[in-house]
Amino acid sequence: MKLDIAKGLQKRKNQLLEDWMSLQLADAGLREDLMSNEELREQSNELIEVLLNTISEKKLENIESADFDPVHEILSGISISRARQGFSPRETGIYVFSLKEALIKGLQEDYKDDPPALIEAILKISKLMDSLGVVTFETFIKGREEVILRQTDEISEISTPVIRVWEGILALPIIGTLDSARTQVVMENLLQQIVESGSTIAILDISGVPAVDSLVAQHLIKTVAATRLMGAECIISGIRPEIAQTVVHLGIDLSNIVTKATLASALKHAFSLLKLEVKKAQKEKAAI
Amino acid sequence: MDRIPILRMGHFLLVTIQIDLYDRLATNLESDLVQMVNKTEAKGVLIDISALSIVDSFMGRILGNIGSMSKIMDAETVVVGMQPAVAITLIELGLELKGVHTALNVERGMELLKEKIGSYDREPEDDEDSTE
CATH class of the missing domain: 1.10.490.130 (Globin-like)
Known part of the structure; x- marks a missing residue:
């Protein structure tokens, strides 16, 4: 059987x-x-x-x-x-x-x-x-x-925060490589925030961008041009020496864009554009 | 035929585009505006495009043209209230609207115009905007 x-x-x-x-x-x-x-x-x-x-x-x-x-x-x-x-x-x-x-x-x-x-x-x-x-x-x-x-998804969502550093000044620290898809997200976020907060100055900080090639530079230039069309000024900060070298070697023209080495100097520039002054308080001076 | 109204406010001309522009309307606006600049001897033109949600290369060029035409007729042009999507589209089309000033809203645009005209009255070449 x-x-x-x-x-x-x-x-x-x-x-x-x-x-x-x-x-x-x-x-x-x-x-x-x-x-x-x-x-x-x-x-x-x-x-x-x-x-x-x-x-x-x-x-x-x-x-x-x-x-x-x-x-x-x-x-x-x-x-x-x-x-x-x-x-x-x-x-x-x-x-x-x-x-x-x-x-x-x-x-x-x-x-x-x-x-x-x-x-x-x-x-x-x-x-x-x-x-x-x-x-x-x-x-x-x-x-x-x-x-x-x-x-x-999470990374792309958390990596593009738009920070309001001062009345009328927005900062956008970019961390990670900028590709076309991310530039689009960054640009949309930034422009939307500009409209919502009525800011006139946007600071793009690229100190977290590992490398800048001609494509990334092109994306940056586009973002700056778009903010200008909205009626806001755009400053690029966080240009590291290596980035400066590659940008010049690649022959990318960033002369139309305000660029600063650090976020601090960009903020200073923004203050002067808004005719703001940052001073040490008098009391502190007296204490010294 | 449809026309976009052009309002006069002191030295300035005010144009608010409330409907989506088609090509004919845009060319009419261009010629009307130049006529008005000539007739009223306006020093500034403010174009509000906050209600404009669709833009194509033709519209972008018309806006640029209005800016350059007004410029040679001695009037500054400020485009205000551009939507983010419109700005991105124009950039993707490669139109940076050189020669046109921009501002976030009508209020800011008016301030900018007053500043420009004021500085223009005193000394002819004083441009703090990085447009040129």
């Missing part, structure tokens, strides 16, 4: 789970700091239950069918949550492939007396588990990419 792969495995469910758990726990790279053993057991139990309920002799013929959707779904969930928790791809891979090992061990016992059937069963199961492994990696990477995307 021919044994049913699925039925045999379903009968061994508890043993499989134990085998799988011991295989996972035996791995040197087990991350107990990220997930406790109880959680791991719960997660594994859930997956193995769904998997064993889904497989049957017939379904194993076609592992691409929609019958395996519940398994894929649960595996994707586990994989994505692992990606977010900071598991490495290797750890997630071992999680799935140790299940394969446990299943094969179960099969070996089921088909002890029938080697040709054993080979067939093992081939089927390993084909299924490989496809599940692929799904795991795909979703794992997707999860990681989501994390990266979210961080990129």
Whole structure:
């Protein structure tokens, strides 16, 4: 009599789970700091239950069918949550492939007396588990990419603050490389703030920009021209010696733009444009 | 035919563009404005474009033209209230509106004009703006 792969495995469910758990726990790279053993057991139990309920002799013929959707779904969930928790791809891979090992061990016992059937069963199961492994990696990477995307958004959001340093003076410290997309964001933010606060002077501080090439300079010039069109004056500050060197070597003409070495001198210039004076208080003078 | 009203206020001419300009209207405005500058001997022209949300290269050029024309007829031009999106568009089109002064709003624009005219009355070449 021919044994049913699925039925045999379903009968061994508890043993499989134990085998799988011991295989996972035996791995040197087990991350107990990220997930406790109880959680791991719960997660594994859930997956193995769904998997064993889904497989049957017939379904194993076609592992691409929609019958395996519940398994894929649960595996994707586990994989994505692992990606977010900071598991490495290797750890997630071992999680799935140790299940394969446990299943094969179960099969070996089921088909002890029938080697040709054993080979067939093992081939089927390993084909299924490989496809599940692929799904795991795909979703794992997707999860990681989501994390990266979210961080990129965050960086671009927090990296362009417009600061009101004085009545009528805005400062915009630019940190990181200026590309076209960021220039657009910077420009829009700055112009919007100029309208909202009614400021007449904007200081662009580029001391946090690692390198200025002709493209970056072009973007800066554009921003300055746009602020001028709005009716505000734009000062560029934070020109480091290296930046000055590259700008001159590249032959970029910044002579139409007010440039200052530091934010402090830019602010001083802004004060003089607004006809403001900053003085030491008289009292302090008397104390000295 | 539609026309953009040109208001006279002392030495200045005031134009507020309340609707989106189409090409014909813009060319009419250009010629009307030059006529008015001539007729009223205005010293300054203030154009408020705060309601203008769409601008193309033609409009940008008309604005630049008005500035240069007024300049040779001895009047300063100030464009006020430009929307951020309009400013970005003009820059992307490569139109920097040289020869036109800009200000944030009508109030600031008026101050700027008075300053310009005042300095002009005393000494002809005193330009603190970095436009030229």
